[in-house]
Amino acid sequence: MAQHEALLQVDGLTVDLPGTRGDVRVVDGVSFDVPAGSTVGLIGESGSGKTMTANAIIGLLPDGARTGGRLLWRGEDLLHADVARRRKARGHEISMIFQDPLAALNPTQRIGRQVGEILRRDGVGRAEVRRRVVELLDRAGVPDPAERANRYPHEFSGGLRQRAMIALALAGNPSLLLADEPTTALDVTVQGRILRLLRSIQESDGLSVLLVSHDLRVVANVAQQVVVMYAGRVAERGPAPQVLRRPAHPYTKALVRSVPAVRTKTALADPLPGAPATPANRPAGCPFHPRCPIAQDRCRVDVPPVREVAPGRFSACHFAEEVLAP
Structure with a gap:
């Protein structure tokens, strides 16, 4: 498969989990591609649905979870494949590096x-x-x-x-690695070593990597494409350098501003106001509107679709062009 051809296509993925007041849609219509030989960063605050998206891809969801949409793996829809086929894909074709290795490894x-x-x-x-x-x-x-x-x-x-x-x-010789916050519990020096190791393995083996992280600095260091999630939905996606330098969604812009500018004299961050929405308390309209500095009346009512606002740039904001403008 040629580089940049889609190895995995996530198309309208939904995940519903049972709750005390009925099912909760924790992943809501998520779509993106993972090109062959590339790293895609899946970023967002806690509760954004990024880890649940990765778990759905590999088929590790809680009991009672219901899924919809498509997961096209080399053109085959794994989401609707039988249990035996998904079990065969797990480990051999798609592997996962979990956030907490001490919890993931068997202590005995x-x-x-x-x-x-x-x-x-x-x-x-x-x-x-x-x-x-x-x-x-x-x-x-x-x-x-x-x-x-x-x-x-x-x-x-x-x-x-x-x-x-x-x-x-790596034991099963996979083509895709799902890395869920692989450096979160490590100090900065060790983080760098692990990221360099992953990048070296990816380049030597031609692996694809889906890197789940809340750390924009980590994603900016290794990813070619980025998908920004908020409250279980895609807020923005596109080439990582472009998205992180010139966001097309107010949430992405706020995320970038919240990261300390370590190369400046002040190194001050601008934290996001308010608490993040979660799928369980997702507001009507645009889920980011209660925290958005440019929200207008339509944002409180109409759900903005993910649309192409520039070549290769997609945003779920009614005013994406204004956000994107210099």
Whole structure:
């Protein structure tokens, strides 16, 4: 598949979860593409639906969840595939790096056994599993991988646990990595090392990466495309450099301003006012209107559709052209 051709197409994805007052639509009509060989950043505040979107792609949703729309994986709709097909895709074709490796890893099993689980399921012999586990840990930057394969997760530092998770995710030789806040619990130095590792692996293997993050600096450092979510919906999407330098949605603009400008003399941030809307308390009209400095009457009534406002730039704002204008 040629680079920039869509490997994954998320088309009108919806996720409904059961609640005490009925179902809650936590992902509402989300659409975007993940091109082959590229990194797409999925960003937004807590409760924006970005992690639930990633979980829906890999098929790890809570009991009772209902989904709609399409997930076209190389043209095949995985959302409506049978359980066996989705299980086969998970791990071998699409893998996930979870936000908290200590919670994701089994504390009662050695690291090597967990990394090699998918290989054993595929019928790989014991000696070959051992060799490939050591190779995977070494590739993920785990020092002395042969010895550390025999250790338990609690014996690893946070950075090494995340490297072990990366090795586990690569064991099935996937084409797409879903990375859910992979650097959140790490200090800045270790964050940089993990991001460089992911970028190196992506470039050498031609992997596609969907990077879920609330940190614009992380996304700006690695992503070619960005999808901004708010209250379970897409607010804006397009090429990362363009979106982050000249946003076409007031929410994206506010997010960018909320990041400390570390290269300036003041390094002051401009925090977003108010509390973020969530799918459970999504207001009528544009969900961002209670916090939006340019909101008008129609914003409180009419839901703005996601529309192309410039070549390759999409925004769900009635006044996107005005926001985009210099």
